[in-house]
Amino acid sequence: MRALTVQPGTAGSARIEDLPDPAAGAGELLVEGVALGVCGTDREIAQGSYGWAPPGRERLVLGHESLGRVRQAPPGSGFSPGDLVVGVVRRPDPVPCGACAHGEFDMCRNGRYTERGIKELDGYAAELWTLDTAYAVKLDPQLADVGMLMEPTTVVAKAWEQIDRIGARAWYEPRTVLVTGAGPIGLLAALLGVQRGLEVHVLDRVAAGAKADAVAALGATYHHDPVADVAAKVCPDIVVEATGAGSVVFDAIAHTGAYGITCLTGVSTPGRKLTIDAGADNRQIVLENDVVVGSVNANLRHYHAAARALAQADQGWLQRLITRRVPLQDFADALTAHDGDIKVVLTLSGGER
Template identity: 70%
Template sequence: MRAVTVRPPEPDSLALSDLPEPEPTDGELLVDGLAVGVCGTDREIISGAYGRAPEGHRRLVLGHESLGRVRQAPPGSGFAAGDLVVGVVRRPDPEPCGACAHGEFDMCRNDGYTERGIKERDGYAAEVWTVEPGYAVPLDPGLERVGVLMEPASVVAKAWEQVERVGARAWFAPRRVLVTGAGPIGLLAALLGAQRGLDVHVLDRVTGGPKPGLVADLGATYHTDELDKVTSALQPDIVIEATGVGRLVLDAMAGTAPYGVICLTGVSPSGRHLTVDAGCLNRELVLENNVVVGSVNANLRHYRQAAEALAGADAAWLERLITRRVPLDRFAEAYAPAPEDIKVVLTLGE
């Protein structure tokens, strides 16, 4: 079978490799890969910034945003041949911390977890892969064209869960949410905000392309002004920050209404220094009872929430998030960003 691989931490080692087809063990599902999504994490692994191959192996199979069709399922697994399925990314530490022991492996406290396509486990960018039934999530058959969005949607589902849990520390009846960044995470965050009946606003610097129309078709409002101007006018109850841009992260912390919740989902690059009035920022957070929370990855509960959110969305709208589909034999094109990309998908089969 063919698979997209790298040799971490060697930069620019991306290749289409011929590998033996995996043999399912211990009740695993055998799955024909249909597609994988491409994101910034993949590009950082390709650059050599991080990523670890499985123990005893030189190459790592990429791909953590999966979609496949079950070829073979053992009796009693809850799956059958032909089912659409997504594989969970993270696995808990075999010597679990308290969070992992309670099924909250996305909150692992000791770095002993592994991740498909990222850290010590081969990923899903292969024509065939296996997955344990307990780490496979079924998808509605109607989501075949867009089911590859499940993993980023799970990250967003977790972010919303975190916001609502933090808000529930006292009375919480949010009306308005501002999402910064109209990439896949930002647009899916806006979708889940609209599904909650909130007044949704999205900020991005792009004025053309598909993003403004996608936001408008959610019944949301698209902004391109400076963040401080937008937050001053809106006074959002919730900010979901999906850019990782340092200046926006700091401005978002100071931009909510009192008793606001800011959820950071974008990962900022290190090495850039910004001047911050730390005293003023602290004063606003304390005196307004604001909360800043970081959120990354997802556990099984969030994948199931994501499956429900995608099933309840307009499939045509979801499909517009996928701006390029690249066949496996042209794999390198999928990892080279283009100006109007939202979500790029590498197609593996069918």
């Protein structure tokens, strides 16, 4: 089988390799890879700035935004050949910590978790892969063309769960949400906001194009003015921050409504400095009972919530998010960001050998 591998820590090491076909062990599925979503983490690993190979190996099979079809399934597993599945990314640590022991491995406290395609476990950028049935999630067959959006949807499913839990500390009847950033995470966060019946506003830097069109098609309102100006007009009850840009983060925090919730999902690049009035920010957060929470990764509960959200979504709208489909052999193009990209997808089956 062909697989896209990298040597973590070495820039420009990505290549397609012919590897032995995997054999499913007890309690495992054998899955034919259909497609793979590409994200910033994959690009960082390919650039040598992130990632860990499996123990005793130099190279890692890339990819964590999976989509595949079951080829073989153990009897009584609840899976059958032909089922559309995705694989959970993270695995709990072997110790385990208290969070992992309770199934909350997205909140691992000791850092000994592993992650498919990222940290010490091979990923899903392969024509065949195996998957423990305990970490496989079946998708509605209608998601055959868009199911690789599942993993980023799990991230925002968790973010919304965190927001709802925090909101439940008091009377909670949110009306408006401002999503900063119209990449896949931002747009999927907006989708879940619309599904909750909220008035959704999305902000991004570009004035027009595929992102603005996707927001309009969702029935939300698109903005490209400075976040402070937009937030002052909208007065959001909730902000979902999906850019990771430091100035946007702090402006978003400063402009929620009273006892507002800001959920940070974008990962910032270190080394950039900002001048902020920390005293004023602290004063506002305390006096308005505001909450700022970071959210990343997902557990099985979030995967099932994401599967339901995608199945309920307009499939044509989901198709809008996939702006490029690239065959596996052209992986270098998929790992290069283009203007106008929302989600880039590697196709794994049916490609030329």
